[in-house]
Amino acid sequence: MLRNYLKVAVKVLLRRKFFTFISLVGIALTLLVLMVATAVADHALAPMRPELRSDRMLFISRMVMRGPNSTWSSAAGYAFLDKYIRTLPDVEGVALATEPGTAVGFVDGVKITSMMRRTDGAFWQLMDFEFVEGGPFTADDDREARRVAVINETTRQRYFGRGQALGRELEVENQAFRVVGVVRDVPFSRPVSFSDVWVPIGTARSDGYKREILGNFYGIILAHKRADLRGIQAEVQRRIKEVPIPDPKEYEDLYGGADTPFEWVARNLLSSRDDDSHASWLWGILLVAMLLFMLLPTLNLVNLNLSRILERASEVGVRKAFGASSRTLIGQFIVENVVLTFVGGAVGLILSALVLAALNRSGIIPYSQFDLNLRIFAYAVLLALFFGVLSGVYPAWRMSRLHPAEAIRGGRR
Amino acid sequence: MTWHLLKLVWRRKRASGLIMAEIFLSFLVVFVVATLGLYFAGNYRRPLGYDVRGVWRVQIEANANLEDEAVSLEYGRSLDRMLREMRRIDGVEAAAPLRLVPYDGNTWDSTQDLEDGRALSYLVNFAGPGLTDVLGMRLDQGRWFEEADGALAWAPVVVNRSLATEVFGAEDPIGKRLPIKDWDGKEPRVVGVIQDFRKGGELAPTRNYLFQGTRLAESNPVHPKNLLLRVAAGTPAIFEETLIRRLQALEPTWTFETTAVEAMRAASLREQLVPLFVGATIAGFLMFMVALGLTGVLWQNVTQRRQEIGLRRAVGAAATKIHRQILTELMLMTSLSLGLGLVLVLQLPAFDLVAFLGRGVLFGGAATAALLIYILSSLCGWYPSQLSTRIHPVEALHYD
Numbered sequence: 001m002l003r004n005y006l007k008v009a010v011k012v013l014l015r016r017k018f019f020t021f022i023s024l025v026g027i028a029l030t031l032l033v034l035m036v037a038t039a040v041a042d043h044a045l046a047p048m049r050p051e052l053r054s055d056r057m058l059f060i061s062r063m064v065m066r067g068p069n070s071t072w073s074s075a076a077g078y079a080f081l082d083k084y085i086r087t088l089p090d091v092e093g094v095a096l097a098t099e100p101g102t103a104v105g106f107v108d109g110v111k112i113t114s115m116m117r118r119t120d121g122a123f124w125q126l127m128d129f130e131f132v133e134g135g136p137f138t139a140d141d142d143r144e145a146r147r148v149a150v151i152n153e154t155t156r157q158r159y160f161g162r163g164q165a166l167g168r169e170l171e172v173e174n175q176a177f178r179v180v181g182v183v184r185d186v187p188f189s190r191p192v193s194f195s196d197v198w199v200p201i202g203t204a205r206s207d208g209y210k211r212e213i214l215g216n217f218y219g220i221i222l223a224h225k226r227a228d229l230r231g232i233q234a235e236v237q238r239r240i241k242e243v244p245i246p247d248p249k250e251y252e253d254l255y256g257g258a259d260t261p262f263e264w265v266a267r268n269l270l271s272s273r274d275d276d277s278h279a280s281w282l283w284g285i286l287l288v289a290m291l292l293f294m295l296l297p298t299l300n301l302v303n304l305n306l307s308r309i310l311e312r313a314s315e316v317g318v319r320k321a322f323g324a325s326s327r328t329l330i331g332q333f334i335v336e337n338v339v340l341t342f343v344g345g346a347v348g349l350i351l352s353a354l355v356l357a358a359l360n361r362s363g364i365i366p367y368s369q370f371d372l373n374l375r376i377f378a379y380a381v382l383l384a385l386f387f388g389v390l391s392g393v394y395p396a397w398r399m400s401r402l403h404p405a406e407a408i409r410g411g412r413r
Numbered sequence: 414m415t416w417h418l419l420k421l422v423w424r425r426k427r428a429s430g431l432i433m434a435e436i437f438l439s440f441l442v443v444f445v446v447a448t449l450g451l452y453f454a455g456n457y458r459r460p461l462g463y464d465v466r467g468v469w470r471v472q473i474e475a476n477a478n479l480e481d482e483a484v485s486l487e488y489g490r491s492l493d494r495m496l497r498e499m500r501r502i503d504g505v506e507a508a509a510p511l512r513l514v515p516y517d518g519n520t521w522d523s524t525q526d527l528e529d530g531r532a533l534s535y536l537v538n539f540a541g542p543g544l545t546d547v548l549g550m551r552l553d554q555g556r557w558f559e560e561a562d563g564a565l566a567w568a569p570v571v572v573n574r575s576l577a578t579e580v581f582g583a584e585d586p587i588g589k590r591l592p593i594k595d596w597d598g599k600e601p602r603v604v605g606v607i608q609d610f611r612k613g614g615e616l617a618p619t620r621n622y623l624f625q626g627t628r629l630a631e632s633n634p635v636h637p638k639n640l641l642l643r644v645a646a647g648t649p650a651i652f653e654e655t656l657i658r659r660l661q662a663l664e665p666t667w668t669f670e671t672t673a674v675e676a677m678r679a680a681s682l683r684e685q686l687v688p689l690f691v692g693a694t695i696a697g698f699l700m701f702m703v704a705l706g707l708t709g710v711l712w713q714n715v716t717q718r719r720q721e722i723g724l725r726r727a728v729g730a731a732a733t734k735i736h737r738q739i740l741t742e743l744m745l746m747t748s749l750s751l752g753l754g755l756v757l758v759l760q761l762p763a764f765d766l767v768a769f770l771g772r773g774v775l776f777g778g779a780a781t782a783a784l785l786i787y788i789l790s791s792l793c794g795w796y797p798s799q800l801s802t803r804i805h806p807v808e809a810l811h812y813d
Contacts, residue, residue, distance in 0.1 A: 022706060025701075102670055174658075205476075267804070296439065300703055302437060303710045306710075307717075
């Protein structure tokens with residue numbers, strides 16, 4: 001049965017090539033935009049190197065202190081993370097890293113601006129960086145404030161040209177570090193691990209950070225298994241409420257939370273001011289944005305489909321006269337429309353591969369390596385299916401309602 | 414005639430309704446893009462108030478608690494030493510402290526009650542003597558801050574024209590007290606008026622702006638964290654390294670970051686324009702799609718109405734009349750959907766959320782969008798209506 005439907009669908013599509021063409025252009029462009037957006041989101045959220053285990057990870061980033069007159073929001077502080085998060089029971093590990101900051105160095109009088117973040121030793125255990133030279137620094141290096149650094153390939157190229165970097169001296173921010181490892185470039189879209197240079201926290205110029213409840217640190221928690229995540233989130237929540245407020249005259253409460261990658265994005269994007277990351281809000285916003293965007297293309301396709309109903313009125317009439325039910329006909333036309341959207345989706349997929357390659361080359365997002373993978377392909381199929389059904393239902397319903405006798409004659413005006 | 418055509422449109426209300434919905438949505442899309450385009454173009458044409466060519470910013474991270482009076486005092490003295498040191502470097506023409514640097518993405522908003530009960534909202538910045546030389550700022554009236562201001566018993570401020578007009582109207586603001594609460598017991602007095610200082614850059618709107626004088630010799634929790642300097646054209650790149658090394662020698666534990674403000678300008682413009690371009694491209698895609706779709710639908714429409722059109726031809730209607738009928742029908746549908754769109758858009762000025770755009774921009778955007786949609790729909794209707802004139806009466810009447 002389905003095979004027959006498909007055969008008819010292809011025949012119909014080939015009959016009026018102009019209409020098929022404009023439908024396909026519309027479908028392909030619509031799905032192109034959605035697929036590129038999906039690929040970019042997937043690139044930022046899905047587990048991939050170095051955050052290979054991010055599906056078992058929670059991140060503490062933005063925290064808010066609030067009083068009657070003042071609100072102060074920033075990343076978490078070292079003191080808070082050290083005292084309340086590193087001591088969490090029943091987790092595989094906790095790591096601390098600063099937000100990336102710019103770090104300047106000079107090679108032969110030419111300035112080189114890199115991003116630098118300070119991390120502890122555990123950071124390298126929790127993240128799965130791909131080392132091309134050497135290895136990570138350790139918890140001992142951090143404790144002893146040894147001047148050692150891990151750099152990425154781009155930084156190696158900038159400072160040392162083509163040669164090896166291992167053991168050589170790197171001067172950034174007027175501090176000299178010995179390079180102990182070189183890793184592959186990490187895309188900017190991985191905000192927890194991205195950087196050019198990583199050095200131990202202990203090498204910071206002053207130790208003022210050790211007293212901060214709010215500061216510029218991220219906490220990274222790795223759970224034993226995914227099922228533990230909810231429990232850990234609740235425990236973090238409980239501990240945040242225990243923190244004594246450093247300036248009780250100005251501020252009364254501290255808010256924050258341990259987030260999954262998506263919640264992390266929601267908390268920062270929507271500038272959450274309380275414990276809730278507002279992830280469900282972000283879902284809602286994304287869904288509404290997608291539907292709004294699809295509204296016009298859908299209407300366009302519905303119009304095109306409708307205007308072709310009468311062209312096929314006699315076919316519908318004959319099938320009805322021979323007893324085909326409305327439901328069968330609706331099914332058939334939706335299948336036809338879905339076939340059309342799949343063809344358009346395939347074109348869109350090819351186009352989006354080109355757009356993503358162009359995005360990578362443009363360098364708008366540093367070190368981005370957008371590509372299409374199986375997961376994005378699956379999303380694309382879902383999107384095409386959704387779009388196909390959405391734009392096929394109404395015309396199919398209208399078609400199925402044609403009166404057989406009139407339809408055979410060529411339809412009612 | 415129009416009335417009759419309206420009846421025809423009504424007769425096919427389902428199909429017409431969907432076409433009109435499509436045109437309506439297209440109008441909204443074009444309206445958003447056109448309005449934003451007009452808004453930014455309008456801002457771009459206004460005077461900026463400064464010139465960042467050859468200007469560098471040194472950002473200071475001192476990890477100092479400026480709330481502490483002694484620390485703050487020492488911090489201010491250090492900045493002063495650094496400014497002197499900078500001015501001694503070859504190629505440096507001028508240097509001055511500034512709290513918030515153009516294009517840095519930060520804003521400091523303030524709203525104060527005036528003594529006459531009005532609320533005055535403005536942007537604040539803190540600057541020291543010499544900034545006019547660094548940023549090539551020109552004063553409309555009065556003077557900029559001077560080193561001798563430290564001895565004054567009141568707080569000197571420089572405001573932009575928009576703030577001066579809002580507070581003082583047509584009166585001369587120079588020497589007048591700004592009628593807001595005193596700052597730490599010192600009354601703010603206007604010493605100068607600048608045309609504008611659009612810190613956000615070329616695309617930012619004009620807002621009330623107020624500079625407070627920075628006194629590095631006093632303790633102050635809001636001491637500047639940036640030093641700006643202007644460098645002579647043709648200064649070699651090594652200057653930057655010299656600068657950082659000499660500043661570092663003065664304060665070994667601080668961190669310094671130098672950036673060419675022109676680079677910040679490029680980054681800031683890119684940040685604002687890229688989303689706009691992405692949006693406009695997507696809108697372009699959508700319009701392209703709609704144009705193709707509309708052409709297809711109208712084409713199909715004409716083929717379906719062969720008998721009707723053939724009959725009209727048979728009873729003597731000229732080809733141009735048929736042509737005009739099809740186009741007028743389309744224009745009627747377009748006008749109806751645009752009318753609905755315009756009614757909706759005219760409600761917008763009542764919403765605070767979009768009030769910053771201003772009536773002129775909103776209405777300009779609506780007019781532009783309406784014009785573009787008329788052009789789009791006449792282009793889409795042109796070929797199908799041409800096609801309709803080719804329908805031969807005899808052939809059409811034979812059609813079964």
